[in-house]
Amino acid sequence: xxxxxxxxxxxxxxxxxxxxxxxxxxxxxxxxxxxxxxxxxxxxxxxxxxxxxxxxxxxxxxxxxxxxxxxxxxxxxxxxxxxxxxxxxxxxxxxxxxxxxxxxxxxxxxxxxxxxxxxxxxxxxxxxxxxxxxxxxxxxxxxxxxxxxxxxxxxxxxxxxxxxxxxxxxxxxxxxxxxxxxxxxxxxxxxxxxxxxxxxxxxxxxxxxxxxxxxxxxxxxxxxxxxxxxxxxxxxxxxxxxxxxxxxxxxxxxxxxxxxxxxxxxxxxxxxxxxxxxxxxxxxxxxxxxxxxxxxxxxxxxxxxx
Numbered sequence: 001x002x003x004x005x006x007x008x009x010x011x012x013x014x015x016x017x018x019x020x021x022x023x024x025x026x027x028x029x030x031x032x033x034x035x036x037x038x039x040x041x042x043x044x045x046x047x048x049x050x051x052x053x054x055x056x057x058x059x060x061x062x063x064x065x066x067x068x069x070x071x072x073x074x075x076x077x078x079x080x081x082x083x084x085x086x087x088x089x090x091x092x093x094x095x096x097x098x099x100x101x102x103x104x105x106x107x108x109x110x111x112x113x114x115x116x117x118x119x120x121x122x123x124x125x126x127x128x129x130x131x132x133x134x135x136x137x138x139x140x141x142x143x144x145x146x147x148x149x150x151x152x153x154x155x156x157x158x159x160x161x162x163x164x165x166x167x168x169x170x171x172x173x174x175x176x177x178x179x180x181x182x183x184x185x186x187x188x189x190x191x192x193x194x195x196x197x198x199x200x201x202x203x204x205x206x207x208x209x210x211x212x213x214x215x216x217x218x219x220x221x222x223x224x225x226x227x228x229x230x231x232x233x234x235x236x237x238x239x240x241x242x243x244x245x246x247x248x249x250x251x252x253x254x255x256x257x258x259x260x261x262x263x264x265x266x267x268x269x270x271x272x273x274x275x276x277x278x279x280x281x282x283x284x285x286x287x288x289x290x291x292x293x294x295x296x297x298x299x300x301x302x303x304x305x306x
Contacts, residue, residue: 058235059120060185060193065306066115068243072299074131076104076173080253080291081216085275088139089167090262091147096160096167097276098142102214104173107133109297113181120193125181127206130174135212137168143276157276171213177225179206185233198233202245210253216273217288218258225251233303241303249297254290 081102089096111129118124142160181204188198204227209220231245260270273285 056238057194058196058237060117060188060198060233060235061305062117062120062193064117066117066241066303067306068111068113068115068125068301068303070111070113070243070245070299070301072109072111072297074107074109074133074175074249074297075295076107076131076133076175076293078291078293078295079103080135080173080210080293081212081214081255081288082291083216083275083285083288085141085143085277086216086285087261087271087274088137088142089164090271093147095145095147095274095282096142097145097157098139098160098163100168100216101138101140102135102169102212102216103138104135105133107131107173107175109299111299111301113301115183115303120191121185121188123183125183125204126179127181127204128178129206130176133173134170135173135214136170139163139168145276145282169214173210173212175208175210177206177208179204179225181227196235198235200231200233200245201228202231202247203228208251212255214258215261216258217255219256221253221255223251223253225249227297239305241305243299243301243303245299245301247297247299249293249295252290252292255288257285257287 079101082100084099085097086100087095088098088100109129109131111127113125113127115123115125142163143157144160145157146155181202184201185193185198186201188194204225206225206227208223208225210223211220227247227249229245229247231243234242236242257273261273262271263269264271274282275285277283
């Protein structure tokens with residue numbers, strides 16, 4: 001009997017030890033962190049540091065250099081050259097005359113400007129730019145004159161019933177200009193140029209050269225382009241601004257006749273720029289009438305502060 005009690009005793013000891021080991025929590029090597037600030041002083045220091053970060057204030061800086069690129073269109077949709085009874089086509093057998101008018105069209109017009117802000121409300125802008133477009137010719141009252149007729153009665157001009165599809169010029173018109181703009185910000189006068197929105201008035205004078213790929217002239221017309229208009233400058237951040245503007249342009253275009261309307265025989269024969277005058281016949285064109293242009297342009301640009 002004593003042996004039976006002895007076995008039962010040790011079985012109870014083993015069972016109790018196993019239960020105790022199962023309830024003991026497993027040991028771990030993972031680290032724990034306390035993410036909360038331990039003191040009120042540390043929390044106040046972090047809050048003060050956040051409050052001391054300076055807030056950006058949009059402003060037009062004084063005595064500062066900027067660079068602006070604008071992209072827009074110039075509405076040169078007016079008559080730029082015209083002559084009555086002028087040659088518009090030449091063949092070996094016939095010379096054609098008519099009232100010819102050349103008119104421009106809307107031109108792609110980029111400009112590069114170097115801005116210098118003398119004051120928060122006034123700046124000067126040296127400008128260089130160009131424009132690319134086409135011009136179209138219109139022909140009216142067309143006449144044809146034989147190059148092979150003999151005798152005064154046989155060599156009279158005859159009316160042309162239909163003008164050929166490619167008889168009227170439709171070619172390129174290119175301008176190159178350089179000059180100076182003055183920009184006045186009326187809202188910033190006495191306001192130190194603060195704020196994101198800055199309306200402005202702008203005026204300028206540009207020396208402009210206009211070139212036509214035409215048989216009627218082979219030299220650019222030189223003119224002064226006097227411009228004025230309004231715009232809006234929006235300051236995006238301390239480096240970039242956006243500009244939008246509409247400008248009015250006033251200038252006088254005066255082309256000179258070309259040395260030859262056409263060249264034949266590998267340059268050995270030159271056909272002069274002539275016109276047909278009733279009672280006089282063919283006469284050389286000495287000059288063209290000047291044309292005053294009053295046009296508009298619009299542009300969107302980006303200004304970089306450096």
